[in-house]
Amino acid sequence: MITSKKAIPELNYLFIKRANNVHYQKSVAELVEHAVINGEGSLSESGALAADTGRFTGRTPGDRFIVADELTENTVWWGDVNQRISKASFDHLFEAVGAYLSGRDIFVRDAQAGADPDYSISIRVVTETAYQNVFVNNLFIRPASTDPAARPEWSILAAPGYTCPDPARYGLHHPNFVIINFTQQVVLIAGTGYTGEIKKGIFSVMNFILPLQKRVLSMHCAANTDTAGHTALFFGLSGTGKTTLSADRDRMLVGDDEHGWSDNGIFNFEGxxxxxxxxxxxxxxxxxxxxxxxxxxxxxxxxxxxxxxxxxxxxxxxxxxxxxxxxxxILGSVTLGQASAPRDIFFLTADAFGVLPPVSLLSTTQAMYHFMSGYTAKVAGTEDGIKEPKAVFSACFGEAFLPLHPAHYAELLRERLAGSAINVWLVNTGWIAGPYGVGRRIKLAYTRAIIKAALSGVLKESTFRTHPVFGLRYPTDCPGVPEAVLDPVQLWPDACAYYAKANQLAGRFIDNFKRYGDGVSKDVLDASPVIMESASMF
Structure with missing residues (x-):
């Protein structure tokens, strides 16, 4: 089925020259039909479309680039995460991908990112396959109406069938690539059918323009709220429980992954x-x-x-x-994607060293320090070669998608916390009574009880102790959680062994922070853990 020419958007600016094969703003039913006919997927028993993304079943961070130009040269945090590519290379690849998509069956969808109209951006996504267009429909915000004649603020070309024949010549590592051009406001995704690249491409865009141009804190977190407008944010890397703990039957889901925090409150980037x-x-x-x-x-x-x-x-x-x-x-979700500013923020970490308390209440500078650290741990069996717990640090719990220096986001967090009664909690969903292989993972029921007590305000009324290495203030009692569980050293058979392990983890925090150079304020550095000279002194 070919779209009427009256409904075909202008695509010449994307180097797509022929428009008689464009399927614009198709319904999900039509897209599913195309996907099945084209052999992209099949209908599962529940009615969902099941598709295979091909060779790539996840992102390839090493193949992501940002065009270096006047806009980005002195603003982007260049390094292993944000790799440079020249404007000349981008221009060649842009034209090559556009030419590849010309003359093919392509699917075009206009959407937006950002549920708050004050901070939303319009997007046009051109995909080679129908299943990718289903993804775009589901993950981005679906506007009430669209104008094919209007040119959106941002455009994405997603061409899994195109690969660069001479990667080294253009500064690429492999034939597949993701390139963001902040000046031309275009994202190129080629050689991969993994749809997460589309989602995270726009997340990276929002992480650049909102903090830099709008003073809005962009966040990699889940958010939920209740009927009283008590909003909570949940930050955490894979395996820490972000999705599980934010999916609460007694609360309403605002979003599960990407949000902004403005003067208006919290808003979901996604639909x-x-x-x-x-x-x-x-x-x-x-x-x-x-x-x-x-x-x-x-x-x-x-x-x-x-x-x-x-x-x-x-x-x-x-x-x-x-x-x-x-x-x-999701039944009971906040479909408008907006909520009030948070009253509680949870940083979730699965500490496989068994050192961090199950919950701690952070000061503003501690919140900034742990926000920039983005700590969790991998355990044996999660990756080849890991034989013991491995500390993992991902700045702001989403380093792979941060174009700016992490301190930029942390300072925006400081602004949002200043003068407020917002509680920031560090929650260890990992190990207690010893490190991985010796201790045990804390019960989910205990963590749920901690979250419930924090949200109700009960937890803040507890008596608090201060951890001698990390300086964390942790409660001595919480409804539904044994007192011994709340004090991380109590369940260890040897206190000296505990503090030696705490010193070891503290050292990794300190080493990680060195990579931020002189971009961090002194008061945040002062929130760092302190390595004690001898564990016996405890």
Whole structure:
């Protein structure tokens, strides 16, 4: 089916020269039909479209580049995360991708990012495949109306079938690439069919323009609220429980991943969710399980043999199986994507060293320090070669998507916390009574009790102690949690061994902060842990 020429947007500015093959603003039903006919996927038993993203089942951070020019040269935090590419290379690849998409069946969708109209951006996404366009429909905000004649602020070209024939010549590492040009306001995604690159491309854009141009704090976090307008934010890297703890039946989901914090309050960047579905079970995660219905897109899952029933435990393709669905698939969600400023903020960390208290109340500078640290730990078996816990630091809990120096975001956090009654909690969802392999992971029931007590205000009324190494203030009592669990040293059989391990982890925090150079204020540096000369002194 070919779109009427009256509904075809102007695409010459994207180097797409022929427009008789453009499917513009198609309904989900039409896109699913195209995907099935084109062999991109099949309908699962629940009605969701199941697609295979090809060779890449996750992002390839080493293949992401930013065009270095007058706008970015002195603003972008250049390094391993933000790699330079020349304007000349971008111009060649831009024209090459546009030419590749010309003459093909392509799918075009106009959408927006940012639920607050004061801070939203308009986006045009051109995809080579229909399933990618389903993803765009689900993850971005769906405007009430669109004008194909209007040129949006940002454009994305997503061409999984195009690969650069001479990568080294253009400063690339591989034939596939993601390139962001902040001046021309274009994102190129080529050689990969993984849809997460589309989502994170725009997240990186928002992480540049909102803090730099609007003084809005962009955040990689989940958010929920209640009927009284008590909003909470949940930051955390993979495996820390961000999705699980923010999905509360007694509260309303604002969004599961990307938000901004302005003078108006909290707003979702997205119009949907992109959840991991490995091990998905209706009893444990009923909201997500029920969201996998017609309109949703599941990626890289396998069926139970002889059926169209997804086998969420089958990771033969990848452990990064995903489901993308519009937020209204979650019952009770805040579909407008906006909420009041938070009253509680939770930094979630899975500390496999067994050192950090299950919960601590942070000062403003401690909040900035731990925000910039973005700490969690990987354990044996998560990656090849890991034999013992490995500290992982991802600035602002989303370093891979930060174009600016982490201190820029931390200073915006300071501004938002200044003069407020907002509580910032560091919550250890990892190990107690010893490190990984010796101790045990804290019970989810205890962590839920901690979150509940914090949200109710009860936890803040507790008596607090101060950790001698990390300087963290932690409560001595919490409803539903044994007192011994709250004090991290009590459950260790040897206090000296505990403090020696605390010193070890503190050293890793300190070493990590060195990479920020002189871009960090002294009061934030003063919130660093202090390595004690001898564990015996405790």
């Amino acid at each position: 949907g969710c992109y959840a991991k579905c490995v091990g998905l079970d209706e009893a444990r995660e009923p909201e997500i399980f029920r969201a996998v219905r017609f309109g949703a897109l599941v990626e890289n899952i396998r069926y139970v043999p002889g059926t169209r029933l997804p086998d969420y435990d089958d990771v033969s393709k990848t452990e990064n199986t995903r489901v993308a669905y519009p937020i209204h698939h």
